[in-house]
Amino acid sequence: MHLLDFELTVMTARNREASTTVKTQVRETRSIWKIGDAMTKAARKTVKLPKGYVPTEDEKFMNPKQREYFRQKLLAWKADIVEETRNTVEYLKGENVSHPDPADTATANADRQLELSTKDRLRKLSSQIDKALARIEAGTYGYCEETGDPIRLKRLDARPIAKLSIEAQEMHERSDSLKAG
Numbered sequence: 001m002h003l004l005d006f007e008l009t010v011m012t013a014r015n016r017e018a019s020t021t022v023k024t025q026v027r028e029t030r031s032i033w034k035i036g037d038a039m040t041k042a043a044r045k046t047v048k049l050p051k052g053y054v055p056t057e058d059e060k061f062m063n064p065k066q067r068e069y070f071r072q073k074l075l076a077w078k079a080d081i082v083e084e085t086r087n088t089v090e091y092l093k094g095e096n097v098s099h100p101d102p103a104d105t106a107t108a109n110a111d112r113q114l115e116l117s118t119k120d121r122l123r124k125l126s127s128q129i130d131k132a133l134a135r136i137e138a139g140t141y142g143y144c145e146e147t148g149d150p151i152r153l154k155r156l157d158a159r160p161i162a163k164l165s166i167e168a169q170e171m172h173e174r175s176d177s178l179k180a181g
Helices: 003-044 064-094 102-138 153-158 166-180
Strands: none
């Protein structure tokens, strides 16, 4: 067997693996779409916020308006992720073509891997959004999971999936850096 034949055999095997991975990713994506569609329907049943509403420190923390504000923010973010995931899946379906040139095949495989890692990152982010929405429903959203103290509204507005206050997050990061070092 020549080196070129061997490389083509390896690339063909990788294409089969990538094809199987794409099929698995498509199945996972379809379940994300169903969840996203259900959340969109749930969002339609919620109370309307005043136009331009933004939570302030002057209000009671996590009052119904604030919870609704963050629920809508999370649902909008989730909708963006669902759309981006759909685009990624469509791209992966279209790219599942064998190229005659080994260099083109290698480039296509690298692109596919990048798209798959992007999709995996989006899947994890989607899961974090789902957990934040569950915390809203449970009444624990906006409170630090370490200390139980309220998380600042500015932090929640910037990162609505935050589970820790800035202070608790910094303690975790320091602890992690000590373990690593």
